[in-house]
Amino acid sequence: MTLATDGRRHSPRRVFRDRREAGRVLAGLLDAYRGDPDVLVLGLARGGIPVAWEVAAAIGAPLDAFVVRKLGAPGHEEFAVGALASGGRVVVNDDMLRALRVTPQQLRDIAEREGRELVRREAAYRGGRGPAEIAGKTVILVDDGLATGASMLAAVQALREREPARIVIAVPAAPESTCREFAGLVDDMVCASMPTPFRAVGESFWDFAQVTDDEVRALLTTPTTGTAVLPAAIGPSAAELLGHAVIDAPAGVPPTEALEELIGDARIVLIGESSHGTHEFYEARAAITRWLIEEKGFDGVAAEADWPDAYRVNRYVRGLGEDTSADAALTGFQRFPAWMWRNTVVRDFVEWLHAHNQRCRADDRKQTGFYGLDLYSLHRSMKEVIDYLENVDPVAAERARHRYGCFDHASADDGQAYGYAAAFGAGPSCEGQVIEQLVEMQRNGLQYARRDGLLAEDEAFYAQMNAQTVRDAEAYYRAMFGGRVTSWNMRDQHMAHTLRALLAHLDRDSGGRPSRIVVWAHNSHVGDARATEVSGDGQLTLGQLVREQYGDDCRLIGLTTYGGTVTAASSWGGIAERKTVRPALHGSIEELLHHAGSPAFLVSCALSRDAEQPLGAVRLGRAIGVIYLPETERQSHYYHVRPADQFDAIIHIDRTRALEPLEVTSRWVAGQTPETYPSGL
Numbered sequence: 001m002t003l004a005t006d007g008r009r010h011s012p013r014r015v016f017r018d019r020r021e022a023g024r025v026l027a028g029l030l031d032a033y034r035g036d037p038d039v040l041v042l043g044l045a046r047g048g049i050p051v052a053w054e055v056a057a058a059i060g061a062p063l064d065a066f067v068v069r070k071l072g073a074p075g076h077e078e079f080a081v082g083a084l085a086s087g088g089r090v091v092v093n094d095d096m097l098r099a100l101r102v103t104p105q106q107l108r109d110i111a112e113r114e115g116r117e118l119v120r121r122e123a124a125y126r127g128g129r130g131p132a133e134i135a136g137k138t139v140i141l142v143d144d145g146l147a148t149g150a151s152m153l154a155a156v157q158a159l160r161e162r163e164p165a166r167i168v169i170a171v172p173a174a175p176e177s178t179c180r181e182f183a184g185l186v187d188d189m190v191c192a193s194m195p196t197p198f199r200a201v202g203e204s205f206w207d208f209a210q211v212t213d214d215e216v217r218a219l220l221t222t223p224t225t226g227t228a229v230l231p232a233a234i235g236p237s238a239a240e241l242l243g244h245a246v247i248d249a250p251a252g253v254p255p256t257e258a259l260e261e262l263i264g265d266a267r268i269v270l271i272g273e274s275s276h277g278t279h280e281f282y283e284a285r286a287a288i289t290r291w292l293i294e295e296k297g298f299d300g301v302a303a304e305a306d307w308p309d310a311y312r313v314n315r316y317v318r319g320l321g322e323d324t325s326a327d328a329a330l331t332g333f334q335r336f337p338a339w340m341w342r343n344t345v346v347r348d349f350v351e352w353l354h355a356h357n358q359r360c361r362a363d364d365r366k367q368t369g370f371y372g373l374d375l376y377s378l379h380r381s382m383k384e385v386i387d388y389l390e391n392v393d394p395v396a397a398e399r400a401r402h403r404y405g406c407f408d409h410a411s412a413d414d415g416q417a418y419g420y421a422a423a424f425g426a427g428p429s430c431e432g433q434v435i436e437q438l439v440e441m442q443r444n445g446l447q448y449a450r451r452d453g454l455l456a457e458d459e460a461f462y463a464q465m466n467a468q469t470v471r472d473a474e475a476y477y478r479a480m481f482g483g484r485v486t487s488w489n490m491r492d493q494h495m496a497h498t499l500r501a502l503l504a505h506l507d508r509d510s511g512g513r514p515s516r517i518v519v520w521a522h523n524s525h526v527g528d529a530r531a532t533e534v535s536g537d538g539q540l541t542l543g544q545l546v547r548e549q550y551g552d553d554c555r556l557i558g559l560t561t562y563g564g565t566v567t568a569a570s571s572w573g574g575i576a577e578r579k580t581v582r583p584a585l586h587g588s589i590e591e592l593l594h595h596a597g598s599p600a601f602l603v604s605c606a607l608s609r610d611a612e613q614p615l616g617a618v619r620l621g622r623a624i625g626v627i628y629l630p631e632t633e634r635q636s637h638y639y640h641v642r643p644a645d646q647f648d649a650i651i652h653i654d655r656t657r658a659l660e661p662l663e664v665t666s667r668w669v670a671g672q673t674p675e676t677y678p679s680g681l
Helices: 019-029 048-059 094-099 104-126 150-160 176-183 213-220 238-245 256-263 279-296 307-317 326-332 344-362 378-392 394-409 415-423 431-449 453-479 484-507 533-537 542-553 589-594 609-616 630-637 666-670
Strands: 039-045 063-073 076-085 089-092 138-142 166-173 188-193 268-271 300-306 369-374 517-520 554-560 563-568 577-581 600-603 619-622 638-641 649-653
Touching (some): 019 188, 063 150, 076 150, 089 150, 138 150, 279 649, 307 453, 378 431, 431 453, 453 484, 484 542, 542 554, 630 638
Parallel strands (some): 039 063, 554 649
Antiparallel strands (some): 619 638
């Protein structure tokens, strides 16, 4: 059984342009059947035929129609009480019949009417040809999607009577429960996407126009095997088109001319990574960021990191605070996964930024800061608020201490424990207290900031953002136990709010020009959710929110790899390991980029029209976070994406190696015994 991953544009919830594109995506998941002479593809008429044609053409199999008619309840035709399939097989839902009080005579009348239409369609579609021979064949049964599954169930039961060797069901979209149910009934079940919640098949398509009889006839008379086939395949392949579009980027760093054309005057540049533990991603991102700072005047780096830990680094790079080295400044990063920021590449970048700012101070130029966007620092941010107020307003500090005392029942730095207790009534909710404290900080912030010039303004802003982080973290930890999408959205909305606040704060010291920030985060945050299947369950991303607010003033850049090694854990809180990254799956954007033939390159539809077709198709995309599970890679790390809309540009580095933590363990040094993929032998 092949299932799409649930993962990370609210509405509409679209994945596929139309049925033809959905068929091409399905074909990528059915590659194991390519070239098998015993395979037959059957499309459920009418909607399944365009999908099935693409599948049949891609794997080189013959195509035929399988007609199924829904039996709609009298007066409520949209409710299926059963289905009628080719060969006369009837499947009914007894519970629905009873609930809608459909009499046996009414059911017979419906079945006779639909039976006549079924015979008419079979004759119209085949033009006098008989049905394909099914006995002993591997039959791939394709529809444009499943809702209740009544029509598909009728088709499966009717097919069994014709004794195929195997039955495979392949659909672009269906509820997860329906996919799993059919997986127990047939030999193989391929569901390209499983929107949650599932409302209707048509919501997965931009174009879901009704398929006509003429379209079905035309497709059934268009060969899917032999040399006269595949009009869509005439011309260069997707990889060949990409070969004309790629711009060599040694070590992942594009030439200055390409960066200049791509970024232009954009105010925000988000640079992603398809894993949190890849050396080349961090190194290329740091090199591009140095160029953005030196040549484009960027004012800050905002990372997917906790606000207080990153601000300690900010003090160091600005020549403030007590830390005397980048290594020391990064010691604040203690929370799992510490290697995300306590690694050799970030250490070297922080040291460079410290030296760069020293030169800026000497030349009286504006310095560049380092900031965090994330919200996990519930207890540390509370401590920072109180420590700040102790220096500027001890009475206010006492009020803050009293409010935050609401959290005393939860263990320090364990936001999940607080969230669980508050969500299930095992402890108090501190929502009111954190909101009161944030409102007070916002009300008094200007007064605090005016005391000692720009430095005091920075520290007041830092404290206010800590109060905001406490407020958002409290809500986030409560939401963790109410729904994955809700908590994910709260986190990315917090990052977007922090980014907006940073831009406004930096604008005050930018000499009248808009400030500019580069963002470092995972591809799953940087990419636009509207171009991925996760939009189907209402999921938002930072990249989407930034695009919606700033439009052409932002650029989204993703980084990908085909294979190599990665630093990741096997479970949350686990030790850092050096793991082997399996070669990218067939049908993925990473595999396509691998076949473009260059070891490292930039590709962008904005820079080359040749990239529009290959990047504009729906493909699988890989996302490795701080945990990597190679044994369940398809389910755990892939989801459907449309790269041309997800990012403004992609930097692909074909072979990559694991990021080196500052604290190297024996487990990391030993690494993982490489596997021979996919056999594992």
